[in-house]
Amino acid sequence: MVHRHIAKDKSCSRCGAEAETVNHLLFTCPYARLIWAVANVHIPPPGSWSDSFYSKLHWVLNLKQEYPKEQVEEDLTPWIMWRLWKNRNELLFRSKEYTAQMYVEKARDDARVWKSREEVKLKEVKPPAAAIPERRWTPPPQGKLKCNTDATWMQETEVGGVGWVLRDHNGDMLWAGAKRLPDMGSVHETEMEALRWAIRTLAGFGYRNVTFESDSQVLVRMLNNEEEIWPRVKPMIQAISSSPSGMEKVEVAYYPRSGNKIAHRIAKETTMFTSIVPKLYYIVTSGLLSCMEADKSFVEQ
Structure with a gap:
């Protein structure tokens, strides 16, 4: 900040004891040392960090070789x-601050999200044995309704957005919802909030027989006990799994993005919202009309 002539004080914004260098920020500040300790990262054998930034960096990036x-x-x-x-x-x-434990959990969440994305990339690189046709949205059986949900999330700002759409067996939209969400920890948390909000809203409207679909495989696997539930999202998973009063057992299925385009479009539009006030629609907006008609034409076939 001082180098950019934005501030005059060079001292660390947390401890104030030393000049805020990269070395101090990442390793020698008491707060940074507490974080490394909570994360179970060993300091070098002499019991203290070296004065060299590059020595510290080499140490923390090569822990497996030492232990x-x-x-x-x-x-x-x-x-x-x-x-x-x-x-x-x-x-x-x-002026936001976190405890050391909360901080480490957020870092673990970041690592999980990155790992899940890398796994998806590896799957995409593998050449398919045969061409897989695009899966289009399919209507629910007569007498039932289907709600598709999706979310968007920006890591830089931790701002998310959710969207959902409820349709009948003819492909006609009954309701849709969109909401901007600040302070979301990950894309998976935002996907969970999209589903939770849709379930609670539709239960409040009196709908009882609804099937839910999401294009988040991680979310669906956690709900179906096919993947370990992360401690940070456990309360949200429990809230989704417990059916609201009057609603039948909540069924959530995975469906690829190609069959979830409308919910995805709604979620993307929340990036333009300037307010966090939720929006509910019972009329198809002009921005969704072409996607809605494409899905309906598929139903009529």
Whole structure:
């Protein structure tokens, strides 16, 4: 900040004891040292960090070589440094602070999200054995309704947006919802909030027989006990799994993005919202008309 002539004080924005260098911010600040300790990252054998920034960086990036038999979260290292920098900016510009445990959990969430994206990329790189046709939206059986949900999330600002749409067996829209969400920890949390809000809203409207679809495989696997539930999202998973009063058992199925285009479009539009006030629609908006008609034409076939 001083180098950019924005501030005059060079001291650390947290401890105030030393000049705020990259070395101090990531390693020697008492807050940073507490974070590394909570994350179970060992300091070098002499019991203190070296004065060299590059020596510290080499140490934390090569923990497995030093402690091959211990459970060391080496993959967490880049995300701890990312969070230290990000949380310094949040403290400076937004006066937001986190406990050390909350901080480490956020870093773990970042690592999980990255890993899940990398797994998807690896699957996409593998050449398919045969061409897989695009899966289009399919209507529910007569007498039932279907609600599709989706979410968007920006890591830089931690602002998310959710969208959902309820349709009958003819493909006609009954209701749709959109909402902008600040302070969301990950894309998966935002996907869960999209589903939770849709369930609660439709239950409040008196709908009882609704099937829900999401294009988040992680979310659906957690709900179906096919994947370990992350501690941070456990309350949200429990809220989704417990059916609201009057509504039949909540059924949530995975459906690919190609069959979830309308909910995806609604969620994307929330990036333009300037308010966090939820929006509900019972008339198809002009922006959704072409997508809605495309799905209905498929139903009529």
